[in-house]
Each structure stands twice: as C-alpha cells, then as structure tokens.
Amino acid sequence: MADRELTMAAAISEAIAQEMENDDNVFVMGEDVAKYGGIFGATGGLLDKFGTDRVMDTPISETAFIGAATGAAAEGMRPIVELMFVDFFGVCMDQIYNHMAKNTYMSGGNVKLPVVLTTAIGGGYNDAAQHSQCLYGLFAHVPGLKIVVPSNAYDAKGLMIESIRDDNPVMYFFHKGIMGLPWMAYFTGSTNEVPEESYSIPFGQAKVVREGTDVTIVTLSQMVHKSTAAADALAEDGISAEIIDLRTLVPLDRETVLNSVRKTGRLCVADEDYLSFGLSGEIAALVAENLDSTNLNGSVKRLAVPDVPIPYSRPLEQTVIPQVAHIESTVREMMN
Amino acid sequence: MADRELTMAAAISEAIAQEMENDDNVFVMGEDVAKYGGIFGATGGLLDKFGTDRVMDTPISETAFIGAATGAAAEGMRPIVELMFVDFFGVCMDQIYNHMAKNTYMSGGNVKLPVVLTTAIGGGYNDAAQHSQCLYGLFAHVPGLKIVVPSNAYDAKGLMIESIRDDNPVMYFFHKGIMGLPWMAYFTGSTNEVPEESYSIPFGQAKVVREGTDVTIVTLSQMVHKSTAAADALAEDGISAEIIDLRTLVPLDRETVLNSVRKTGRLCVADEDYLSFGLSGEIAALVAENLDSTNLNGSVKRLAVPDVPIPYSRPLEQTVIPQVAHIESTVREMMN
Amino acid sequence: MEPTKEQLLWMYEQMLVIRDFEETMVNVYLEGKLPPEIQEGLAFDIGSGLVPGEMHLAAGQEPVAVGSCVHLTDDDTITGTHRPHHFAIAKGISLNSLAAEMFGKVTGLGRGKGGHMHLFSVDKKFGCSGIIGAGMPQACGAALAAKKQGKDWVTVTFFGEGAANQGSFHESLNLAAIWNLPVIFICEDNKYAISVTREESTAIANNADRAIGYGIPGVRVENNDAVEVYDVVGEAVARGRQGKGPSLIEVSTDRYLGHFQGDAEAYRPENEVSTLRENDPIDRLQQQLLDSGMTEEEDSQIKERTKASVQEAYAFARESAYPDTSEATQHVFV
Amino acid sequence: MEPTKEQLLWMYEQMLVIRDFEETMVNVYLEGKLPPEIQEGLAFDIGSGLVPGEMHLAAGQEPVAVGSCVHLTDDDTITGTHRPHHFAIAKGISLNSLAAEMFGKVTGLGRGKGGHMHLFSVDKKFGCSGIIGAGMPQACGAALAAKKQGKDWVTVTFFGEGAANQGSFHESLNLAAIWNLPVIFICEDNKYAISVTREESTAIANNADRAIGYGIPGVRVENNDAVEVYDVVGEAVARGRQGKGPSLIEVSTDRYLGHFQGDAEAYRPENEVSTLRENDPIDRLQQQLLDSGMTEEEDSQIKERTKASVQEAYAFARESAYPDTSEATQHVFV
Numbered sequence A, B: 001m002a003d004r005e006l007t008m009a010a011a012i013s014e015a016i017a018q019e020m021e022n023d024d025n026v027f028v029m030g031e032d033v034a035k036y037g038g039i040f041g042a043t044g045g046l047l048d049k050f051g052t053d054r055v056m057d058t059p060i061s062e063t064a065f066i067g068a069a070t071g072a073a074a075e076g077m078r079p080i081v082e083l084m085f086v087d088f089f090g091v092c093m094d095q096i097y098n099h100m101a102k103n104t105y106m107s108g109g110n111v112k113l114p115v116v117l118t119t120a121i122g123g124g125y126n127d128a129a130q131h132s133q134c135l136y137g138l139f140a141h142v143p144g145l146k147i148v149v150p151s152n153a154y155d156a157k158g159l160m161i162e163s164i165r166d167d168n169p170v171m172y173f174f175h176k177g178i179m180g181l182p183w184m185a186y187f188t189g190s191t192n193e194v195p196e197e198s199y200s201i202p203f204g205q206a207k208v209v210r211e212g213t214d215v216t217i218v219t220l221s222q223m224v225h226k227s228t229a230a231a232d233a234l235a236e237d238g239i240s241a242e243i244i245d246l247r248t249l250v251p252l253d254r255e256t257v258l259n260s261v262r263k264t265g266r267l268c269v270a271d272e273d274y275l276s277f278g279l280s281g282e283i284a285a286l287v288a289e290n291l292d293s294t295n296l297n298g299s300v301k302r303l304a305v306p307d308v309p310i311p312y313s314r315p316l317e318q319t320v321i322p323q324v325a326h327i328e329s330t331v332r333e334m335m336n
Numbered sequence C, D: 001m002e003p004t005k006e007q008l009l010w011m012y013e014q015m016l017v018i019r020d021f022e023e024t025m026v027n028v029y030l031e032g033k034l035p036p037e038i039q040e041g042l043a044f045d046i047g048s049g050l051v052p053g054e055m056h057l058a059a060g061q062e063p064v065a066v067g068s069c070v071h072l073t074d075d076d077t078i079t080g081t082h083r084p085h086h087f088a089i090a091k092g093i094s095l096n097s098l099a100a101e102m103f104g105k106v107t108g109l110g111r112g113k114g115g116h117m118h119l120f121s122v123d124k125k126f127g128c129s130g131i132i133g134a135g136m137p138q139a140c141g142a143a144l145a146a147k148k149q150g151k152d153w154v155t156v157t158f159f160g161e162g163a164a165n166q167g168s169f170h171e172s173l174n175l176a177a178i179w180n181l182p183v184i185f186i187c188e189d190n191k192y193a194i195s196v197t198r199e200e201s202t203a204i205a206n207n208a209d210r211a212i213g214y215g216i217p218g219v220r221v222e223n224n225d226a227v228e229v230y231d232v233v234g235e236a237v238a239r240g241r242q243g244k245g246p247s248l249i250e251v252s253t254d255r256y257l258g259h260f261q262g263d264a265e266a267y268r269p270e271n272e273v274s275t276l277r278e279n280d281p282i283d284r285l286q287q288q289l290l291d292s293g294m295t296e297e298e299d300s301q302i303k304e305r306t307k308a309s310v311q312e313a314y315a316f317a318r319e320s321a322y323p324d325t326s327e328a329t330q331h332v333f334v
C-alpha cells in the first residue's frame, strides 16, 4: 500500500464510504450532505457512489431528521446524520439528549441505537457567536452519548469506522479548521497519512502525541496542533511538554492523563470550549480527585474561552480563543 | 412585622407579585402558569391578582414563547417565563442560549434583555429520566445567562426580586423537592421565615449555612438540606463540616469557596447534577487551580449522579442521586 | 371501512382491559401515598407508595387506541406519548410487564428503569416519551427504515392536541410528506393540555386541516367512537401500506381523569366529566355488540377474562422483585 | 394598495443602495483572501482578509425588503435572517455602521462583536440571527410588547423558504394567531436553502397556504416585484395596526449569488442566474419610473447619490479602528 496523505474531510468520507459498502443499513442524511457533499466535506463524493436513497439531503428540520435517525436506528438501520454546525444543537437537543441518548437506558438495554451524529465545531475564521462553538463538553455532560473528537485524518478515519460499528449513539465532532478544506486555512498536522484499508481505533484511548517530562498539556481537536507548535517553541528553551490528545471524551481515558501528570507534575489544559463548567474543569477535577497519588508542582492551569460568546471581530476572537502564544506563555509561567 | 413561614413556592410567587405591583412591564407566561398557578406553585395566585393580560397560559410551544420573552424584553418589557421542567430545555435551547444569552453581547451591549426564565429541577420522587434532571451546570457553561439556584424560601424571595430587577437574562432553578408542595415530601429547612416586605439578595454571594472546621461541603438547592442532615450526624462523632450554599452559579462566588477550603483543608462537592463535565468538576477545578494557596489534606471528593440517566425504579434512583448517607460516609472516608 | 364482528369484539375487549387497567391504577397509585403520615401539611406524597412519580391515565380515550391498533401487526411501529397505556395495551404489550414497569420492578418492560412514560418493546415495536411532541420525528425514522427495507410496514404516531402546537409536529409532517413515508399521525384531542384548553392553545378548530400545509389527507373523527376511528385509520393504514404516504387524523376523545393523578382539576367545569361518562364509548360498543348478537353471557365471559388479566398483572407487579442496585449504572450503553 | 410616486422612488433608490452594497461586498470580501498565499492547496481563505467569516448576500432579493419596509416606521420592529443586509438597509440602518460591523470595527452596529449575521439596532428596532427560523419567536414577543403597551406598532419577520420547514415557523404562527399579534410573517422564497431546492424540502408549492393551519390570511407574491410586495404587505401591515392579527406572505424572489461567498454552486443549473438577471426587479422598476415621468437625469442623480453613500460606508469601515481587545470580555451582561 502506497503512502497517502488525506485531509481529515477526505478521511471521514472514505471511512463512511467503506462502511456503506460493507453494510446496506448504513445511510447518510443531513442538510447539504448529498449534492453539496457536506458544507465541510465530510460526505464528499458519497452521493455519486451511493445515490439519493443512501445519501439524503434533508429540509432544515433538525428535530425531525435527527429524531428520524433515532427512529430508523431502532429498526435496525445505522444512520449517519449531520448537524451542520454544533451551534445549531439548540433546535434539536431534545431528540439528541432525551431520546437518542436515553432510550437504551430507559428500555433496560433493550433498544439498540447505532447512530452516528456528526457535527462541525470551532472558530478561528471569524464566523462569530453562533457558528464558532465547540460544545463537546456539554454533550459529554449528559449521559448516553459517546463523544469523539479527532484531531487528524488518520484518527478521524479509524474513529469514524469505530463510530459506525458501535451499537450506541456516537457524536462525532470535527473541527472546521483541521478538515483541510480548500477554502479555510488549517493546521497542517491534521492532514496526514491514512491507510486505504479499513481500520478502527478503539474509544477511550487518549494518545500521547508528544512525550515530555516537565508539563502535561491535555488537549484535543485543533488545539492539539496549537499545543504542538507551543511545545516546539518551549523545547527551544529546554522545556519539555508532553501532549495528550484525548480523542474521545466519553469514554474518557483518565488513566493516561493521570499517568502523565504523575510523571510531569504539572497540568495545563488547552481547550477551545467555554471555560467554566465543562471539559477543562473536568480534567482539572481529575487531578484534584487524585491529589493523593499525584505529586503536583504548582496549580493546574486551564486555557479555554473565558465564558464569553465568540466575538466576530478578528482581534477579539484571537483574544478569547486560546492561541499558540497563550499556551506557550502559560506553560512558561508554570515553570517559574 | 410578624414572623411568617412560607414555602418556597409561596415565597417565589410573592416576590413576583410584589414586582408586578411595582412595575407594569413585568408579566408572566408559560404552560399552566395562570389557571393552574404553575405546576409547582411558583405562580400561584397571580392570575387572580393580575388577570389574563399579565399572567398568560401558553400553548406547548417553548421555542415560540421563550423566544417571545426575548423579543418582548428587547422592547422594554420584563417577562418572567416558565419552562415547566428544565428537562424540556432541548426543545427550546436555541432561543435560550443563542439568542436570549447572546444578543446583548452580539449587539455590543446595546440590547438589554431583562428576562427571568424559571424552571423546575430535581428528582427524588421517581419521575424518571426525562423529568428529574438538574442541568444547571449546562446552562452555567454557556455564556450570557445568570444562574440562580435557591435552597430555601427566604433566599428564593430575595433572589427572585433581584432576578426580576436585573437587566440581564436570569435563569432561576427551583428544586421540586423543596417547594413545600402539598403533594410532595420536602426538606423542611426549605420552608422558612420570609419577611413580607420586599428585599433582594445580591448575586454572586455564596452563603456559609453552617460553619465548621474539618471539611467544606460545597452544595446548592435541595442538596443543602441533605448536607445539613449529614453534618448533624457527623457532628455527633465530632466531625465539623462547613456547608456552603452557592446560591448562584453565574456569577460564582469563588472566594467564599476557596476561603472555606483554606480553612478546613478538605473539599467535598455535593451535587444532584450529572457528575462529569459540570458543576462538581468546576468546583473541584477551582481548588486544583489554587493549589498554591490552599493546603489540602487529601483529595477532593465529588458526589453527583454518576453519568447515567435517572432511573425510575426507587431503589435505583436512590442509588444514583446522592443521599444524606452518601454525604456522611464520603466525609467520614475523607477524615481517615 | 367496516370492522368485522371479530374486530369489533377485539376492540371491545381491549377497551375493557384498558379501562380496567387504568381504573385499577387510580387506587393502586394511592397506596402508600395516603394518609399523609409522611410529613405534616402534606395531602399526598407523589414520591411514596407502590407506584411513585407522575401517572397519566387514559380512561375515556380507549377508542383511538383500539380503533388504530386493530389495523396493525407486530411489524408495524407505534410511538406514543406520556399517556401511553392504552396504546401499549392495544399494541399487545403484556399487561404483566407493563404493570411491573410502573412498579419499578425488574420484570418490567425496561427492567423498572423507564417508568410509565417510557415504555419500550422491541418485539411489539413500541416506544413512547415523556416529552410532548417527541414521538413524531422518531416515527418518521421508523417509517423511513421500513421504506428502505422494502417492507409495507406502517408507523402510527399518537400525540395530544396540545402537542399539535409543538414544532416537531410541523417538521415531522413535512418530512413524512416530502419523503412519502408511511406514517399515520393521530392526534388525540381530549380538549386539554393539563389545564390549558384547546381553544386557548390552538389557532384552528380542526387540527386535521393542518394537513393542507403538507399536501396530505387530513380527517377529523368526532364522537370518540371506536368504529369511526377504525374506518378512518383503516384508510390511512392502507394508504401507507400502498406507498401512498402519510396521513393526519384527529380524533375527538375525552379525558375522564385528571391530567395526572393528584390533579385537583379546579380548571375544569363541574359535571363535565360526568356528562361525558354518560356517553361512554365502551358502553356504546357494548350496546352495538349486544344488538348485533353478542349474548349477555359472552359479555360476562369477556369481562371476567379481562378483569382476571388485569388483576394478574397487578399481582405479578406486586410480587416481582426490584432490580438490584448494581443495575443503576448498567445499560447506559448496550 | 398602490404606492405613491414618492414611495416608488424610495423603493427604487433603496434597491439601488442594497444592490450596490452587496455587489461591492463581493469584491471587498475577496480582498486578502486571494491569491491563496496563506497555505498550499488553498484556493481561498475564509478567515483572512478585511471581512472574514461567512458572507450571505441578498443581491436579487431587494423587492421583498423595500416593498415591506416602505410601510414601516422606526417604531415598527423587524427580525431578519442570516442574509440580512437588504432588510437592514431598507429599515434605515446607517450604511456606515453596517459596513463597519462587517469589518469588525468598533464603529460597527455591535462594536464589531456581532458580525454580518448578527446586526442589532435599538433605534431602528432591528435584529437578526444566524440560526434558521430563530427570528419568528422573537417577532412574536416584540408584537406582544406593542400590544401590551397599547401601540399600533407592527413587527415584520423575514425568513427563507428553507426556514418555513423549521419548527419555530409553526409555533410562532400559532402563537401569533391565538394571541392576535401584529406580526407579518414574510417568507423569501429564493428557491434554495444552500443547495437544497424548495421542491426537495417543502411538501407544498405555496407556503402561504400554510396560513390555513392558523386561520390567518396567506398570500403569495410572484415575480419578485417590489410593487406587488408593496401591495400585499401593505394590507397585512394595515391589518396588524388595526388589531386584526398576523398574516403570512410568501414572496418569490431570486438569489443571484452563491449561498455564501465562495459557494461554487455546482448544484445550480447553468445559466439559471443569467436568465433571472434578465428580468431584474430594479431594471423593471426603473423602467416603470421612467415611463411615468422620472427623467434620465433624475435617475443619474439617484445613482450617483447611492453609489456615493455605499462608497463612503466602505471607506468609513476601512478607516475605522478595531475594538480594543479588552472589549472581548465586556458586554456579556449590560
């Protein structure tokens, strides 16, 4: 097999296509997923391969078509359904969190709901307060949804295949700024080598994407690449950062995080979600709950959006979304 | 003024009535808020006092009428709008978090939205997975909403008056199990002395409801009363627990929490929301972020619903919602 | 469409079972909730007793359930509401597992984890929800699956007249119409959404007229009559099986009891219910059957049989065990 | 209803302003996004340039905005969409503050914090949203406030034909109808919701027919014509002011540009837009005005004036300062 680099968008649509070939029950629906191939390319090329019966454009009726995914899954189908931007969840959250996420539990495990709900996240291109959020922490908070947040094409493919094969509802969050779109600048580390053959990556296994000894940076999605750039800069000054890409939030790989913190003695969380009552708090809490067995050199640091809506204006947006420089300076402070 | 005990429900409706008398712009709408007086009594008696123009029953159209509250507030009204159970937020979250919460920011501070969104929370009476949630942490996570969670009638009145007078969107969460309803057992501490005259309680001031020296229990809402019962039991064995009632989550009174933890050296969070990625994590994280200035005796403990939907069956529900005994035994463990 | 004698008898018997199940629950529900020794000032404790939590009963609304389900097989799907017993029974879910679920017992449909608003049966293809309007989108999905699988199965989704003002109603009808899905949307107009009357909540007198907005047939059934429901739903089911797409039906029906048990119903005109009960749909069908040849003895046998089955169900529920507390954290995922 | 000469001229001039504002933006938007030196393989960078983020332009859709707003005063409220410039301009929002907002400058309507989908003016009583269907509930609230305050103010809410399948459409129309609110619901049918055609998404050919479901008047305007919009919206506004409640109007209109700038429109039939442009509504109104006495010179004056105002606005936006970064955490609350 020749080495191939794929964008994350191409890796996702390849994963979907491979599973659709394997299993007639897999189908795709959502706004602009067919003719357009998905606004962020996650379903590019699928319509041509599989036709309108299996790749379906929907009306702007998220409650109806996401609810329909749950209904179809209960009958043995394996829908992949796209919520164009995660920011739109508010019009259809009930179907997601009260039904897709709970029907299995409420039925005592009898109802099986193999749905993959894909959605675009993230800012950095000035799309403002209603099109730039991450919100994965909010979905990880409510029980019943597996939460997948890949940071690169290789992981994206393996995690998508795992998602489709999982018999439970999976929410799959792709950051627009790492999809490798021809119309949006992206972090190049996200476009990487992807085997053509099918493979899957198990959930609940965070990845140590860079080993280090001085500080643990726990992160995910696009922020992995910002953290890597920060770590490169820090390395020049002899500061050795270990970077952990969480990859899935539910299940959460607490062990990998704790082991790393036990090794480095310092924790910085780098997140693009809102700061309070979310992901960065959960990771920090993990350490607080395990103070007995960790030996921390100083306080935990959290970088995230400081509890404000994402502002449109570029200088403001750059201020509230953690940047490479923020990560770098925060870690430097921690080393003092 | 004679001493009066009021239930929390009566205290809330009294606060609303007093503000309605003061200000013609205040009005109430929601499902069953008029003739029925609110399913949990928060608007009891208001229809008789103020008539159908100011106390309006709505259709089951949460998106429309909660959105309408935002629209009316932008025009100078001061709506109080009820979402019958917080569990239903999924059908109307977009109007809440993308609009009510953000229009002020997106307008550069020009649009003023004095809305109070009231909602019932909590389990303990076996209403199962779609009628027993707390979810305040989720709303505290998204920016633009002040979050009020009273634990007793006195606070409920003062915080409601403050909420109505605030020029920003306020979400006001009342726990069904402390409303003093004639059809639901409740924790008696929640029905307490309430002055007849109008008064307000500022946001962002947690209350030390019990002083202690060995451990800090950070809690809110019904769980304050469970914590108090646990503290009583612990006191018999000479364990002195300090209890902090957060009262508001946004703004969050971090100082009072930290000062208490600095004093006691131990933190237990007692919460009825889901465990992960939420309130209990945020409080634990607060300590993790301030390890430098706190001197902790052991790890932080969190009690909350262990990331499962609320089961219907009584023994299961009692297992997943933290009870007095759970708090007590957790603190005992912490003392070893 | 005309029901056969057998179908009439089936509907009659099912209505008796439903009515008996619901009326038995009225009393069982109060066991342990009264007298109010639990706390001073308390008239009733919703969280106590054999069957805690909210309880929405469907006595009076039997015709819509039996007149619809008589047309369905185990391959057809139903999504119901927060008031789901009549649909569940008419769809053939065992009374024992139904009652046990309401008691929170491990022998219940959902091992006691769902409760009375959250009844799921994979075998009988039944689901429901405590969220108003939530069943309609899922019904579209079930019908979409049937269509994709090349089956002539239909999905029936029930909802109240209050739910007809929820956004999911509109979205689901439009989706079903454009995708030509075999969904029968059946609105139970019992005139109230808790205390809010139909007139206060609904811009038009006949929800079936809203079908015009989706280019599909819409029919309203008056008079809470099982045979009329049979006729209208029968046509809609046939359309669905023939690939002719969705239908919208509204059935006028009557809620005999409070919105939930414990509802004082201060908002309801006095004598409204007693007047309604004088025109009871079960009595009417009984008379029709007696007129067309059912003997008094046959009638008694049916009644004995239904009573026995309901009693057995409640006994089974009482005697069953609670789930082990270790189950609390199981089944979040399969 | 017939427009006066003055009103015709106002509509004409406003349409010219809108068209010029939008077409100027087509080029301004590309400044700094092309050539793609930012990154290899990149054809275009949405996050770069003077005006980053998504950009939805309304060229071709001017008639619905001007034919509606000509009936409104500063006391009337508008809620718009993600494609809001034409409404904002017709409602009288200053071009300078509009352009500056799109540049993210502190002189913008929202101090640069909103961006082009989030334009708010308290003075002009204008708001909009990037969420499809979100303006309708808020419009009901604005109208409710006017009613409570005893004013004859109306609220106009605009939305696309794609939005007419969103739940908020149904809920809002029902609410406005039962509460008899002075809301005029105006659907812009530009045939597309991004790439999804009207036929693919909508069960019926005429969204105005959905008014039947709410017992209110529903009218469709064909032909993207400002004068026809004037007529139909005028009636609806009069109804609203007279306390006769809401109306639903659908206007057939045309989207000349991509859904957003950068949209390759592979889904769109070739020549569709050029054909549409041949029947341009501004040209038609120009002809009508010339026919009824406007001189070529008057016409030139109008065009000069509008060009100048648009140029000034963009110049103002360019020259204005960005907000200080300390503003990022301000204005979450007032």
Ligand SMILES: Cc1ncc(C[n+]2csc(CCOP(=O)(O)OP(=O)(O)O)c2C)c(N)n1
Pocket (backbone or CB within 6 Å): B031, B060, B062, B084, B088, B091, C081, C082, C083, C130, C131, C132, C133, C159, C160, C161, C162, C163, C164, C188, C190, C192, C193, C194, C255, C259
């Ligand atoms: C989204 C949502 N809003 C509100 C409620 C609270 N609620 C439960 S039943 C009910 C009334 C429903 O009326 P209808 O649809 O007519 O059904 P009925 O109770 O009459 O059978 C309401 C408002 C809910 N469960 N879900």
Ligand SMILES: Cc1ncc(C[n+]2csc(CCOP(=O)(O)OP(=O)(O)O)c2C)c(N)n1
Pocket (backbone or CB within 6 Å): A031, A060, A062, A084, A088, A091, D081, D082, D083, D130, D131, D132, D133, D159, D160, D161, D162, D163, D164, D188, D190, D192, D193, D194, D259
């Ligand atoms: C709730 C929601 N769903 C989806 C989108 C993404 N989206 C933005 S514009 C658009 C198409 C809107 O179509 P229409 O209402 O016809 O308006 P038009 O763009 O044609 O003016 C979509 C799907 C959104 N912004 N909000």
Ligand SMILES: [Mg+2]
Pocket (backbone or CB within 6 Å): C160, C161, C162, C188, C189, C190, C191, C192, C193, C194
């Ligand atoms: Mg009803």
Ligand SMILES: [Mg+2]
Pocket (backbone or CB within 6 Å): D160, D161, D162, D188, D189, D190, D191, D192, D193, D194
């Ligand atoms: Mg459109």
